[in-house]
Amino acid sequence: MFIVEETIAGADAVQIPTQRGESLLDTAVRYAEERHWDVVPGTWTEVVDGVHVCSCGDLACSAPGAHPGRPDWAAQSTGSATVARRMWQQRPDASILLPTGRTFDAISVPETAGLLALARMERMGLTPGPVTRTPHRRTEFFVLPGAAAKLPELVRELGWALPSLDLAVLGEGAYVAAPPTRVGCRGAVQWVRRPTRENRWLPDAEELASALAYACGRDR
Template sequence: MEETIPGTETAQIPQQRGASLLEAAVRYAEERHWDVFPGTWLEAVDGEQRCSCADRACALPGAHPARADWAAQATGSATVARLLWQKQPTASILLPTGRTFDAIDVPETAGFLALARMQRMELTLGPVALTPDRRMRFFVLPGAAAKVPELVRGLGWSPVSLDLAALGEGAYVAAPPTRYGVRGAVQWACPPTRTNRWLPDVAELMSPLAYACGRER
């Protein structure tokens, strides 16, 4: 089954969620060399989909770390990843940032505006994820979190004035096809491909990202 985000490449979301999560986690580790770790999952309780953390008010049901030591659990081994998801096939796929990539988090509308501008400028792009809570995450080289405040100031903005955040060491992102409760699944706006294996430096993308976020103010 295919789900298409307007204006983007098609992201394939397999029907069998349990199998697809395991396969996707292994593929991220094996093909992209990304560290992965299993997060919480969704459970059917009284006809409702609830987070395995048992918090009925969970802000990210089925899409956050299940353990406090998640950073130590993350693995870049496809073999270990397969074993982890075989134990809990419906666990979300979480990727720690600050290792092989950082992520720039912006609102969905600003993200699509920036993405269109980047494509017109023929900028090098890495994978870009779209979350069900209407956020877009641009994958860039590690170290971005330390650079972003100065880059934003250099473009004439105050870092606190823009809805733009850099996710680096100590943070994580959810990867497709992880679901956020009943809100839907994380998708790729720009999926991982052979051509975007080499990530851009955040400085290359900051101007269109800051411009788009500034228009959203």
């Protein structure tokens, strides 16, 4: 169940739904079963002497509990709900990672720019796909695969140079951490726009490029 728990000041006070009442196992299975997303268990956090530490053992880990735990993680990912259930039964506190470049890419922008872009999309009558907010204050927009190849030219045509904008695309070989994965003591990844029947068909990067580039340009 998705419950609105907080709002973030910014573009039209976009509401952030927080997921409650489901285990990581149940959620990972649901992503595979209902959305047909590949999932793979990542690292997890442990509390040692009152401090959150990553299972990878690196005390300076930049994403404790929210990154792959093995080099062959991409090959270990699965779209099978049965296999996903077995994986998380073995490690119930593992983070949920979604490989990008398969059923979707993700466009990552600063949180404030993402919320501004969402408000602009709504005014333009656009329907974004699922959007997450990370504890690192980034918003990640799920779009059709291939965005990494398209976006530089799309942004250039809009009058921007991609390196000048804090905008990145996660495509083949990358991943996103999915709600309700926690990132150390920073908090959990949350849905800004959760997966629904209405946004099952993802937008192409071209549909969102203008709103995202404009918002990132204003956020500089």
